[in-house]
Amino acid sequence: MELRVLGCSGGIGEQLRTTSLLLNSEVLIDAGTGLGDLTLQEMSCIRHVFLTHSHLDHVAGLPLLIDSIFDRIKTPIVIHAQPPTLKAIQDHIFNNAIWPDFSVLPTRHQPVLCYDTLKPGESIQLGELSLTMVEVKHVVPAVGYIMQTANHTVAFTGDTSTNDTFWPVLNKLDRLDTLIVEAAFTNNDINLSRQAGHYCPSTLAADLAKLKHPAKIYLSHHKPGAETRILAECQQEITTHQVDSLHGGQIIQL
Ligand SMILES: [Zn+2]
Ligand SMILES: [Zn+2]
Known part of the structure; x- marks a missing residue:
């Protein structure tokens, strides 16, 4: 399994794209501005989109993606998310x-997208990949995902x-x-x-102390312009891991 980071910034700017992760060319996790760097052919391969929540930085690319590949796909793209999203x-x-x-569209019987309701705790198996939705805490209903293969x-x-x-x-796990x-x-x-429902380094460090696994940890969604400081503060505060x-364009082999 390959995870390609299309975008992982908290905003836009030169080289900065908002959250979107591509798994094995067919599965997209969030649909931020990062997906705009894909070719039409790559976009046409996407069969599933899993959304974490409804905020614009995580869905901004979705309507444009659908429009761009409207006449290139034969079966609908499935948008998976919890009901409020x-x-x-x-x-x-x-x-x-x-x-x-x-x-x-183009017809009620053969639309270009369809919706699938998923609730926290539920999983979907797509070939060798299993995705499980997990509740988190943000200013709107939001979830994270656990992605599992036999080896990772x-x-x-x-x-x-x-x-x-x-x-x-x-x-x-x-x-x-x-x-x-x-x-x-x-x-x-x-x-x-706290107001915006995000972590800063000290609150993240307190939560990471709860994690029992010695996992490799990548930080995302840094505020544009504050990346260096956020990383330095995280490396200072987080002693457990x-x-x-994470960087846009990064590929993680899983
Ligand atoms: Zn948000
Ligand atoms: Zn966000």
């Missing part, structure tokens, strides 16, 4: 005002602040090889991070 994108994006309702387990938090839902689920966890703000912005920042 699906409702939000149906009500506020695919509402025929911001963008067409592609769940009934990787977990992704999506956007979250301090929580008691994600870490116990990880600790019950037989193994956790790689963890991608958000670290959005510097410690200086601890109050803002080795941490590095």
Whole structure:
């Protein structure tokens, strides 16, 4: 399994793209601006999109993706998310005002996208890959995902602040090889991070101390311009694990 980081920044700017991870060319985790770097051929290979939550930086590429490959695919792309996330994108994006309702286009019987409701704790098996949805804590309903093959387990938090839902689920796994966890703000912005439902280095360090697995840890969703400081503060605060920042374009072999 190969995980390709299309975007992992908290914002946009030169070389910066928002959250989107591509697994084995067919599965997308979040649909931020990073997916705009894919070729049309690569976009056409995507069969499943798993969303963590409804925020724009995680869904901005989705309506444009669907429109770009509209006439190139024969079966619908399946959008997997929990009910409030699906409702939000149906009500506020695919509402025929911001963008067409592609769940009934080109025809109601053969649409270009369809929706699949997934709830925290539920899993989906796609070939050798299993994906499990796990609840986290953000300012809107949000989840992370655990992605497992026979030889590797990787977990992704999506956007979250301090929580008691994600870490116990990880600790019950037989193994956790790689963890991608958000670290959005510097410690200086601890109050803002709490308001916005994100981690800063000190709150992340406190939660990582709950993790029993000696996993390789990658940090994502850094505020643009604060990347170096966030990483330095995380490396200072987090003594239980080795941490590095995730980068756009990075490929992790799983
Ligand atoms: Zn968010
Ligand atoms: Zn975000």
